[in-house]
Each structure stands twice: as structure tokens, then as C-alpha cells.
Amino acid sequence: MTCATHIEIEKVQALLNALQKNDQIQATVLLDELTQLRESELYQRLSSLTNNLHDTLDGLVDNRLLLQTKHDLPDVTERLEYVLSSTDEACSKTLSSTERAMDLSESIALLIQENSNKNLSEPLQKQLNGLTTKLDTELTNILLAQSFQDLTGQVLNRVLLTVSALEQSLIQLISDSRHDYDAIPDKEDDEQKQDEMKGIGPNVTQKSKQNSVDSQDAVDDLLDDLGI
Amino acid sequence: MQMNRDMNILVVDDFSTMRRIVKNLLKELGFHKFDEADDGATAWPMVQTGKYDFIVSDWNMPNMSGLDLLKHVRSDANLQNTPFLLITAEAKRSQILEAAQAGVDGYIVKPFTAATLNAKIHKIFERVAERQNG
Numbered sequence: 302m303t304c305a306t307h308i309e310i311e312k313v314q315a316l317l318n319a320l321q322k323n324d325q326i327q328a329t330v331l332l333d334e335l336t337q338l339r340e341s342e343l344y345q346r347l348s349s350l351t352n353n354l355h356d357t358l359d360g361l362v363d364n365r366l367l368l369q370t371k372h373d374l375p376d377v378t379e380r381l382e383y384v385l386s387s388t389d390e391a392c393s394k395t396l397s398s399t400e401r402a403m404d405l406s407e408s409i410a411l412l413i414q415e416n417s418n419k420n421l422s423e424p425l426q427k428q429l430n431g432l433t434t435k436l437d438t439e440l441t442n443i444l445l446a447q448s449f450q451d452l453t454g455q456v457l458n459r460v461l462l463t464v465s466a467l468e469q470s471l472i473q474l475i476s477d478s479r480h481d482y483d484a485i486p487d488k489e490d491d492e493q494k495q496d497e498m499k500g501i502g503p504n505v506t507q508k509s510k511q512n513s514v515d516s517q518d519a520v521d522d523l524l525d526d527l528g529i
Numbered sequence: 530m531q532m533n534r535d536m537n538i539l540v541v542d543d544f545s546t547m548r549r550i551v552k553n554l555l556k557e558l559g560f561h562k563f564d565e566a567d568d569g570a571t572a573w574p575m576v577q578t579g580k581y582d583f584i585v586s587d588w589n590m591p592n593m594s595g596l597d598l599l600k601h602v603r604s605d606a607n608l609q610n611t612p613f614l615l616i617t618a619e620a621k622r623s624q625i626l627e628a629a630q631a632g633v634d635g636y637i638v639k640p641f642t643a644a645t646l647n648a649k650i651h652k653i654f655e656r657v658a659e660r661q662n663g
Contacts, residue, residue: 392546400553437557441643444553448640451544452618455589 308335354478364485370471371485376506377464381457383505392450399443406436532654534559536582541565541572541598542616543590547639551585551616554643558650569593573601576608583653588617588624596631603632610660612653616641 312335319327410433417426475482504513514520538555540563542548548565555563564581566572570592576584584602586595593601595615602608614635615628628636634656635649 389544389546396546396549396553400549403553441554441557444550445640445643447546448550451542451547451587452639454544455618 308338351478354474355480357478366471367475367480367485368488370468370475371482372488374464374468374471376508378461378468379506379508381461381464383503385454385457388450388453392447395447396444399440403437403440406433406440409433532559532651533582535562536560537562537564537580538583538585539564539566539572539575539581541567541569541584541586541590541595543567543587547587547616551646554646555585557643558647569595569598569601572598576602576611577605579607581611583612583614585614585616588615588619588628596628599628599631599633612657614649614653616646 312331316328316331316335319325319331410430413421413426413429413433417423421429472482475485501509504510514523538560540548540551540555542551545567548567552563552565564575566575568590569586572584572586573593575581576598584598586598588595595617599613599615602611602613609632612634613632614637615633616637616639618639619625620638625636634653637645637649
């Protein structure tokens with residue numbers, strides 16, 4: 302192994318002599334001198350590594366990694382959270398409607414029972430009971446199908462944890478390489494525009510909601526203003 | 530076997546969707562007394578009141594998992610015989626083994642069907658009845 306630090310044999314000999322004479326004070330001083338050399342070398346190496354890292358991050362195409370860390374990862378998080386909350390909302394609505402439909406089916410079953418031997422012929426009553434039973438089965442199927450929200454939600458929560466851990470690691474890397482995270486600029490307007498022209502899907506993040514319309518009325522108003 | 534449809538059931542899951550689904554399915558089976566908790570830590574003090582005859586719980590939840598809740602229940606002299614059903618997406622053999630060792634009475638993997646839930650509940654309470662008679 303090559304070593305930049307030169308350990309002087311005289312110093313080591315002196316340390317040995319001091320130890321043999323049981324001169325603890327002198328031994329400590331000599332040992333400190335020897336290790337200090339090693340420590341300062343270690344420091345130099347670390348600092349050169351840091352500079353390398355700094356240059357490497359600088360060299361990455363247009364600071365892509367810096368921009369991605371600051372803008373794309375939080376964007377991913379926000380989008381995943383949107384999926385979580387919107388599926389939760391949709392499932393909630395579906396469950397409420399299904400529950401109400403189940404109540405209705407129960408009311409129908411009760412009416413059939415009350416009217417047996419009265420207005421209803423026996424074959425008709427049988428037929429109606431068969432239908433409400435089938436209806437209940439279908440409603441239960443709708444109910445159970447909503448369990449996808451729990452399963453996909455658990456998966457998304459795991460992905461969210463991973464993404465935010467990755468984000469933290471990258472932020473740490475950026476600060477370790479002596480870059481200023483806060484000084485990382487916003488995305489260039491023309492890049493943003495290019496993305497928009499390709500289509501960017503629903504505007505679900507705080508940032509993407511800026512400069513977007515939130516209703517058909519707003520679209521109509523805008524078109525109206527443009528004379529269309 | 531006659532199941533007591535008036536028993537108090539605690540449904541534990543961090544996803545409200547799943548709590549509603551389980552409650553509705555239990556309602557279909559004739560049960561009507563439910564309480565809900567959104568994780569083990571919320572459920573445990575409720576369980577400690579001794580109110581519940583049956584616990585249906587998810588596994589993967591924040592603060593306290595369903596497995597830990599099960600272990601708490603099994604290590605409490607007053608509660609240790611409470612029937613405990615896990616309904617969970619955790620499906621590794623090692624996990625199922627762990628749950629079995631912790632003393633779970635039934636284990637349903639999500640997604641599940643109403644028929645499965647019905648069958649497991651019947652099985653659990655058949656065994657409870659056998660324990661009581663034997």
C-alpha cells in the first residue's frame with residue numbers, strides 16, 4: 302500500500318524508548334504526534350473526495366440530479382398522495398351508495414313479505430325474492446371490490462416511504478458536496494412548456510395547480526374572453 | 530352450531546374503506562354490534578375494557594400492528610381467550626407462522642370473499658364452542 306504519510310523511524314524508536322522507560326507523558330506526546338499526521342492525511346483525503354463529489358454533481362448534465370431532487374421527487378410524492386386520497390374518496394362514495402342500495406333491497410324484501418298472501422301471487426313472490434337475493438349478492442360484490450383501495454394504498458404508502466428516504470439521501474449528498482439546496486433554481490420555463498405540450502395529466506400538485514383552470518366554467522370564461 | 534349474533538365485535542384497520550367492508554359483511558352474516566379502531570394502539574385500550582367477544586384486525590397498521598395487538602391480548606389473563614381473526618395483505622409463510630404462534634384463531638388474506646369470511650368465522654366459533662364444552 303502506498304502511503305502519503307511518512308512515518309519517521311526515529312519517532313517510533315523514541316516512542317519505544319519512552320515506553321520502556323515507562324515515561325507515560327513522553328509516550329503520549331509522541332503517540333499524539335504520530336496520529337496527528339495520520340489524521341491530517343485523512344482529512345486531506347476526505348476533502349479531496351468532497352471536491353470530487355462537488356465536481357461530479359456539477360458535471361451532471363445541467364445539474365439534472367439537483368433539479369430532480371428539488372422538484373421531481375416532491376412532485377412524485379404529491380402525485381402519489383393524490384392517488385391515495387382520490388381513490389379513498391371514490392371508494393367512500395361507492396360504499397355509501399352501496400350501503401343505501403342494500404337498505405333499499407331490504408325494504409323491498411320487507412314489502413314482499415308484508416304483501417304475501419295479499420296482493421302477491423305465490424309464484425310472483427318467489428320470483429321477487431329470488432331477484433332481491435341476487436341483487437344483494439351483486440351489492441356485496443361491489444362492496445368487496447372496493448378493498449382494492451386498502452391494498453393499493455398499502456403499496457403506495459411503501460413507495461412514498463422509499464421516495465422520501467431517497468429524497469433525504471440526495472439532499473444529504475447535495476449538502477455534503479457543498480452545494481446549496483436552497484439555491485437550486487426552478488425548472489426552466491421552456492422545459493416546463495415542453496412538458497406541458499406533451500401533456501402532463503391532471504394538475505394535482507400545488508405547483509401544477511398554479512395557472513390551471515379548476516372548472517368547466519373557468520374554461521368557458523377563458524374561451525369566451527378569447528371570442529370562441 | 531348457534532353463533533351469538535349479539536356479540537360485540539371490534540374491527541381494526543387503518544383504512545376506513547376496509548373497516549366499512551368488513552362491517553357490512555358482518556352485518557350480512559347477522560351481526561350488528563360493532564366498534565372500530567384505526568390501529569392497534571387505539572384498539573388496545575378499547576379491548577382492555579373487556580367489552581369485545583371477537584376481534585377482527587388488519588396486520589400492517591401505524592403505531593401498533595395487528596400482530597402486536599394479538600400478542601397483547603394473548604398475554605393478558607382476562608382477555609387471552611378472545612377470538613382473534615386477522616384479515617391482512619401480509620401473505621408470507623413466515624408471517625402466517627408467526628401469527629399462528631402468537632395464537633391467532635383465523636387468518637384471511639386480502640383480497641377475500643364474503644364466503645371466506647363466513648367460513649372462517651364459523652370455524653372460529655365452532656372451536657370456541659368445542660373448547661367450552663370440552
